Amino acid sequence: MNLEDLNDKQKEAVLYNDGPLLIIAGAGAGKTKTLTAKISYIIEELKASPYSILAITFTNKAAQEMRDRIYAKIGSEAKKLTVSTFHSFGLKIIRDNVERLGYDRNFVIMDSDDSLTVVKKIIKDMGYDPKIYNAKAIRNKISSCKNEMMSAKAYERLAVSDYEKVIQEVYERYDEKLRKNNSVDFDDLLLLPIELFKKNPEVLEKYQELYQYILIDEYQDTNQAQYILTKMLSEKNRRITCVGDDCQSIYSFRGANYKNILNFEKDYRDAKIILLEQNYRSTSTILDAANQVIKNNKMRKDKNLWTARGIGEKIKYYRAYNEADEAAYVIRKIKELVNRDVEYKDIAVLYRTNAQSRVLEEAFLKENLPYRVVGSFYFYSRKEIKDLIAYLRLIHNSKDNVSLLRVINTPKRGIGLKTIENLTNKADELGISIYEAIESGKELEFKNLIERLKEVAQDLTLTELVEKVLDATGLKQELESEGTLEAEVRIENLEEFKSITKTFEEREGLVSLEDFLLEISLISDVEEYKNDPNRISLMTVHSVKGLEFNHVLVVGLEEGIFPHMNSLMESSDIEEERRLCYVAITRAKDDLHLVNARRRTLFGKEQINPVSRFIGEISPDLLETNVKDELPKQEEKIEVGEMFREEEVDYNVGDFVYHETFGTGKVVEVTNTLVSVAFKLPHGIKKLMKNHKKLSKV
Secondary structure: OOOOOOOOHHHHHHHOOOOOOOEEOOOOOOOOHHHHHHHHHHHHOOOOOOOHEEEEEOOOHHHHHHHHHHHHHHHEEEOOOOOEEEHHHHHHHHHOOOOOOOOOOOOEOOHHHHHHHHHHHHHHOOOOOOOOOOOHHHHHHHHHHHHHOOOOOHHHHOOOHHHHHHHHHHHHHHHHHHOOEEEEEHHHHHHHHHHHHHOOOOHHHHHHHHHOEEOOOOOHHHHHHHHHHHHOOOOHOOEEEEEEEHHOOOOOHHEEEEOOOOOOHHHOOOOOOEEEEOOOOOOOOHHEEEEEEHOOOOOOOOOOOOOOOOOOOEEEEEEEEEEEHHHHHHHHHHHHHHHHOOOOOHEEEEEEHHHHHHHHHHHHHHHHEEEOOOOOOOOHHHHHHHHHHHHOOOOOOOOOOOHHHOOOOOOEEEEEEOOOOOHHHHHHHHHOOOOOOOOHHHHHHHHHHHHHHHHHHHHHHHHHHHHHHHHOHHHHHHHHHHHOHHHHHHHHHHEEEEEEEHHHHHHHHOOOOOHHHHHHHHHOOOOOOOOOOOEEEEEHHHHOOOOOOOOOOOOOOOOOEEEEEEHHHHHHHHHHHHHHHHHHHEEEEEEEEEEEEEEEOOEEEEEEEEHHHHHHHHOOHHHHEEEOOOHHHHHHHHEOOEEOOOOOOOOOOEEEEEEEEEEEEEEEEOOOOOOEEEEEEOOOEEEEOEEEEOOOOO
């Protein structure tokens, strides 16, 4: 096998297959290329069976890209590999061992909206005030417990406050309901395989024997459950390769634990570590800035990105007057690029929070610039699509109470809330599904409709079945009779769903409804504007990970925005914000703009934020900027008063302080006479006189 297109470190990673291997792959260092070359090498040179290889990525898109690349290298043998996401792999194990886990074969995977519906109902049934006991917050807590491998019983030991005790009770009832409805949620796709392996060592051994080579991509993003599953599978053969970059770990809010990658050498004492530091994406100026920022993090593995691409242009740093001037700068620079024949699709504007996009969108619309807001719209989350899927799921599994409750009166067919409540109570008392509890009235007409669809489903293709459901249920007719532009768009979305089933049929051949429903349960969001890809991308820094653009503009680089207000109190949170900044910088290939504003109206309030500390961490030699001198004092918003201490107080960045009006805060900037302090919302960042009597060190 020819490895000439790999650099020395990539080649070393491909050739080492004698034990645990950690590849620390910097941004743009060719990790996917290295992984695919390694898998091809294992098959072609080590003569391993493709069936013995398990490769896990974090997104369906990444899994498909890996499959395509391996297919291009080794041909049809690639089809025998297991290349999937963690959740897809967990689903495969559950389906193969469904009886051992105590589920029927036609179990249903509930998405986050379905889970939320169940939690809301439990809170209501328990008689708690939903304003106090927020269903989404409780659902998220249950999810994080599951990701940390904490059962409802285990959480009971930690539940001290009344609020936590309610969460524990909801968690317990939630799990019971899922079991009763023959349903699992996304978190269960990881938990159930671990439960299976712990209770059935012989089953674990079977998978350990099957998968002789295990490769995990984006290892820094693994949560506790994914970490344990990986460790269990690799325990016997120890031929495990983990690829990742601790400097790009930005998903702690989803339960990701970057310490998994930092602790790899402790978990595998004989592990080999290989650094991929040569970057093929960015100029050396951009990489120098990224290196300078990230070196301020204490919790990281040392590496230094470098490139053979050359120095490139200086990074443009622009300090705008306000958010309108910031947007105007972005527009101006994009127009300059377009005049140089740059395509819109090669430009991205990045921001820390979705709220920042509004001003940018208004400016883009005014200037008639084509754009897309990536990650804001999800095809499968639209009401009409969720209604259609609920019908299909109910046809497949009539025990699916969540889907039934969604569509029993959609479109409206005169089945009221009281009827639904009575049916639910009856089902609960008898220990049966709501569908089974239906015996009369308009709800029986609905049940007969589903029965008819179940009968014809056997003889129809997926696309034909979708068409039949749209007509028979009245979903399409209701929208057609509405006659509005919104209804037309919804009809187009339903029509688009048929093209999804058609593509699935063409790709997989004749498949069952079960296979299709399981497939779409795992599909991530479908981007808008796919018919016109030549648009500027607007997105949060979280959304841009894994992507690259020739020209990148990062806006809102101010203390309290980026780094975010909620992160200013804890050093670990600041380190994650710095990793986010590192990700933002390393998305740029040729041209990077860093932008902020002197004053900004956000959430209806004007505020003046200090320049982001991340700007200060970049050497001025790398920047081309409009900021020549220190900001004029008259532009600072200063809290002044009549009471001052005579003695000078010495403050340092990071000090905790107390203000009589604003409470406890943290110092984020210090000048000769002023101190900038981040207080909890709604106060935000305030500039105060150092010797003001209302301010004191904690």
